[in-house]
Amino acid sequence: MNFSFTDEQNLLRESVEKLIAAEYPFEVRRDLAASETGFSRELWRKFAELGWLGLGIPEDAGGVGGGPVETAVVMEALGAGLAVEPFLATVVVGASLLKHGGAARHDGLARLSAGELQLAFAFAERQSRYELANVETRAEPDGEDGYRITGTKSVVFNAPAADVIAVSTRTAGRSRDREGLTVFALDAGAPGLHVREYRTMDGLRAGEVDLDGVRAGRGDVLGRTGEGIAVVEEAVNAGIVAACAEAAGIMTRMHRDTVEYLKHREQFGNALSSFQALQHRLVDMFMACELSRSMAYMAAVRLADPETEAAELRRAVAAAKVQIGRSGRFVGENAIQLHGGMGMTDEMPISHYFKRLVLIDSQFGDAEHHLREMAGTAP
Amino acid sequence: MDLVLNPEERAFQEEVRTFIRERLPDDVRERTWSGARMDKEGQVRWEKILNERGWMAPNWPVEHGGAGWTPLQCYLFEEEMEAACAPPPMPFGVSMVGPVIIAFGTDEQKRRFLPRILSSDDWWCQGYSEPGAGSDLASLKTRAVRDGDHYVVNGQKTWTTAAQHADWIFCLVRSSREAKRQEGISFLLIDMHSPGITVRPIRTMDGGEEINDTFFEDVRVPAENLIGEEGRGWTYAKFLLGHERTGIAGVSRSKAQIRRIREIAQSETSHGRPLAEDPRFRERLAEVEVELMALEYTILRIVSAMNAGTAPGPEASILKIKGTEIQQTLTDVLMQTVGYYAHPEHPPAEPGANVAPIGPEHAAGLSARYFNWRKASIYGGSNEIQRNIIAKMVLGL
Numbered sequence: 001m002n003f004s005f006t007d008e009q010n011l012l013r014e015s016v017e018k019l020i021a022a023e024y025p026f027e028v029r030r031d032l033a034a035s036e037t038g039f040s041r042e043l044w045r046k047f048a049e050l051g052w053l054g055l056g057i058p059e060d061a062g063g064v065g066g067g068p069v070e071t072a073v074v075m076e077a078l079g080a081g082l083a084v085e086p087f088l089a090t091v092v093v094g095a096s097l098l099k100h101g102g103a104a105r106h107d108g109l110a111r112l113s114a115g116e117l118q119l120a121f122a123f124a125e126r127q128s129r130y131e132l133a134n135v136e137t138r139a140e141p142d143g144e145d146g147y148r149i150t151g152t153k154s155v156v157f158n159a160p161a162a163d164v165i166a167v168s169t170r171t172a173g174r175s176r177d178r179e180g181l182t183v184f185a186l187d188a189g190a191p192g193l194h195v196r197e198y199r200t201m202d203g204l205r206a207g208e209v210d211l212d213g214v215r216a217g218r219g220d221v222l223g224r225t226g227e228g229i230a231v232v233e234e235a236v237n238a239g240i241v242a243a244c245a246e247a248a249g250i251m252t253r254m255h256r257d258t259v260e261y262l263k264h265r266e267q268f269g270n271a272l273s274s275f276q277a278l279q280h281r282l283v284d285m286f287m288a289c290e291l292s293r294s295m296a297y298m299a300a301v302r303l304a305d306p307e308t309e310a311a312e313l314r315r316a317v318a319a320a321k322v323q324i325g326r327s328g329r330f331v332g333e334n335a336i337q338l339h340g341g342m343g344m345t346d347e348m349p350i351s352h353y354f355k356r357l358v359l360i361d362s363q364f365g366d367a368e369h370h371l372r373e374m375a376g377t378a379p
Numbered sequence: 380m381d382l383v384l385n386p387e388e389r390a391f392q393e394e395v396r397t398f399i400r401e402r403l404p405d406d407v408r409e410r411t412w413s414g415a416r417m418d419k420e421g422q423v424r425w426e427k428i429l430n431e432r433g434w435m436a437p438n439w440p441v442e443h444g445g446a447g448w449t450p451l452q453c454y455l456f457e458e459e460m461e462a463a464c465a466p467p468p469m470p471f472g473v474s475m476v477g478p479v480i481i482a483f484g485t486d487e488q489k490r491r492f493l494p495r496i497l498s499s500d501d502w503w504c505q506g507y508s509e510p511g512a513g514s515d516l517a518s519l520k521t522r523a524v525r526d527g528d529h530y531v532v533n534g535q536k537t538w539t540t541a542a543q544h545a546d547w548i549f550c551l552v553r554s555s556r557e558a559k560r561q562e563g564i565s566f567l568l569i570d571m572h573s574p575g576i577t578v579r580p581i582r583t584m585d586g587g588e589e590i591n592d593t594f595f596e597d598v599r600v601p602a603e604n605l606i607g608e609e610g611r612g613w614t615y616a617k618f619l620l621g622h623e624r625t626g627i628a629g630v631s632r633s634k635a636q637i638r639r640i641r642e643i644a645q646s647e648t649s650h651g652r653p654l655a656e657d658p659r660f661r662e663r664l665a666e667v668e669v670e671l672m673a674l675e676y677t678i679l680r681i682v683s684a685m686n687a688g689t690a691p692g693p694e695a696s697i698l699k700i701k702g703t704e705i706q707q708t709l710t711d712v713l714m715q716t717v718g719y720y721a722h723p724e725h726p727p728a729e730p731g732a733n734v735a736p737i738g739p740e741h742a743a744g745l746s747a748r749y750f751n752w753r754k755a756s757i758y759g760g761s762n763e764i765q766r767n768i769i770a771k772m773v774l775g776l
């Protein structure tokens with residue numbers, strides 16, 4: 001047992017923190033979120049140069065190696081800086097999918113780690129809520145070795161910038177069957193593929209992806225035909241663990257900002273931090289941050305360990321997501337509350353951290369959903 | 380004890396219900412139901428309809444144009460309004476400054492201001508908070524210096540709700556420097572169209588602009604706009620705070636929210652079935668309903684005591700804390716019903732706007748509302764300050 005960071009992991013964290021401190025003051029984040037593309041392509045190139053985009057990708061596939069723990073280290077630090085760059089969508093979820101790529105996508109991972117490829121994963125649908133096998137988008141055989149894909153995918157993060165959009169489809173069976181799913185990698189410009197772009201409440205970009213008879217070949221299949229659920233779950237698990245680390249970074253930052261604010265804000269002739277009722281609240285928030293961080297890294301370690309059994313991994317990931325969802329509400333809502341009117345304003349960074357933190361809960365399934373996964377009570 | 384309304388009370392309830400059903404404009408109801416932002420024109424239209432019927436100010440005495448109802452009638456009226464998705468009148472005139480003018484104003488002030496509050500021709504806003512004076516309101520610094528038959532006002536108010544729509548603002552100002560801070564404060568009515576007033580909108584995290592900074596630079600205010608005596612403003616403000624609190628629980632509004640959540644849950648799915656049939660979802664909603672019921676019967680106990688002539692005490696703080704906590708929980712549950720559709724910045728759900736919704740139509744604005752409603756535990760005396768009040772005034776600590 002060793003639940004401490006290695007020197008390399010600490011160095012990695014410091015390098016992300018350094019970049020955030022030097023180049024990512026809140027005003028930059030605000031401008032980027034409002035910009036045309038919604039993030040900085042220049043910073044993305046810098047991420048590539050620093051090797052961050054190749055994390056989790058084997059060196060022989062053009063990456064820099066490392067695994068879920070390294071990814072979590074980066075995500076936590078990016079969370080603390082509230083970065084809008086699509087690391088989660090492209091480097092975490094996207095790379096996990098592309099690893100299953102067939103011949104047609106053989107250079108994808110190398111291009112991804114060089115910063116030349118943006119990805120999005122279209123897995124949710126209107127009726128699916130958080131169920132990954134609840135897929136009605138259909139891929140029907142078309143000609144010798146092809147398919148035509150028809151359906152609509154909901155709230156696809158990073159879809160506006162994506163060069164490749166991975167889509168979960170049904171090639172057999174009925175909606176909610178675990179069998180019969182197939183994941184395809186589609187070029188964003190493919191005829192019949194349409195993205196309705198929008199901003200999200202937390203300053204990111206997403207879109208509704210409409211697939212109107214989009215043509216795909218066998219070479220576009222990620223993983224095996226009909227066994228796509230494994231590919232989907234692997235990508236979503238990676239996404240959850242990374243999102244938990246991001247949330248831990250956000251929470252810790254919100255807590256720190258709140259402590260600072262209460263030290264400087266005076267009412268009734270005293271710093272607000274001198275009131276014991278508020279001190280206890282800050283302590284409860286602090287505990288929630290620490291517990292969340294433990295759970296985020298526990299899940300990352302389990303995910304990194306090839307020995308972890310499937311059931312154990314599912315439990316670890318679900319538990320972490322429950323903890324993060326609950327603690328995120330507690331820390332976030334109290335941080336706003338303790339800032340008083342200032343916490344409500346768009347001007348203060350704290351409200352932007354809050355929005356991202358709350359919306360992480362419903363990304364890849366909220367606390368309610370994962371609680372049932374753990375308890376085994378999902379119908 | 381008896382929890383059943385008597386025949387007169389039931390008849391009263393029925394009369395209110397019928398009136399609202401017949402006269403509330405559809406577009407106004409629709410706006411309230413969907414949680415869209417307040418729009419002044421619709422609000423004024425509805426307030427004028429209420430006023431025509433004599434119901435704009437339920438709690439004012441009849442001689443001043445109020446309905447002169449008992450506390451129980453006022454409560455039943457509020458309930459019916461909220462249940463029918465009728466927006467209550469803007470509080471700043473009718474519920475806040477009106478009662479102060481009635482209790483402490485001159486006859487001339489009553490003649491001048493009350494009718495225009497009732498007719499909704501004057502809109503009011505509340506100028507209490509300042510950047511340095513929030514919870515500790517008595518530390519306010521905006522100064523009013525007497526100059527002949529005027530006061531000259533300088534300073535800054537903040538978080539002023541609806542200042543951009545308001546014709547008048549009631550302000551707490553410092554008119555002298557006394558040893559005891561509360562004693563140098565006066566209650567002044569200021570014309571928002573006066574030279575020297577600047578209003579600057581403050582954007583909130585949900586993207587709305589309902590609050591403002593309000594700046595005063597050498598604003599000349601006729602001395603006749605002073606309420607009561609100079610230096611007694613704190614007393615009047617405290618009187619008003621008592622008025623602010625009973626309505627803030629919003630029990631019926633919360634009940635209407637629960638109905639809306641149920642309706643949306645019919646068309647959302649969970650594990651292949653309507654969300655409304657999901658046991659965990661139903662249990663979660665039932666938990667909130669229990670809390671709401673406990674609150675409702677606590678209010679009824681207070682209203683009963685008021686009906687018997689006992690003024691609401693600091694126990695009213697319970698209503699503020701619990702009521703806003705429940706409202707906030709409901710905004711969260713509501714947001715969660717739409718799953719991923721909490722994420723998009725939805726195009727504004729303006730009636731007649733010709734933009735296709737993103738995802739289900741009912742998802743628009745739900746997360747914005749959750750974010751916006753964090754305000755409810757901050758304003759009107761924050762929930763921490765309410766706890767201090769209970770600790771001090773009720774428990775004697």
Ligand SMILES: Cc1cc2nc3c(=O)[nH]c(=O)nc-3n(C[C@H](O)[C@H](O)[C@H](O)COP(=O)(O)OP(=O)(O)OC[C@H]3O[C@@H](n4cnc5c(N)ncnc54)[C@H](O)[C@@H]3O)c2cc1C
Pocket residue numbers: 265267268272275277278337338339340341342344504505506507508510512513514515537538539540541590754757758759760761762763764767
């Ligand atoms: C949307 C909105 C609309 C508003 N509209 C108006 C309006 O129309 N007119 C108007 O005058 N004002 C308005 N307000 C202002 C509101 O009344 C103040 O925000 C409120 O009084 C809190 O003051 P503050 O923001 O300065 O917070 P602070 O007083 O700085 O408080 C910060 C935090 O510390 C806590 N705290 C403070 N003192 C104590 C203590 N002694 N013990 C324990 N905890 C404490 C508070 O509860 C809060 O959580 C509005 C506010 C909002 C958010």
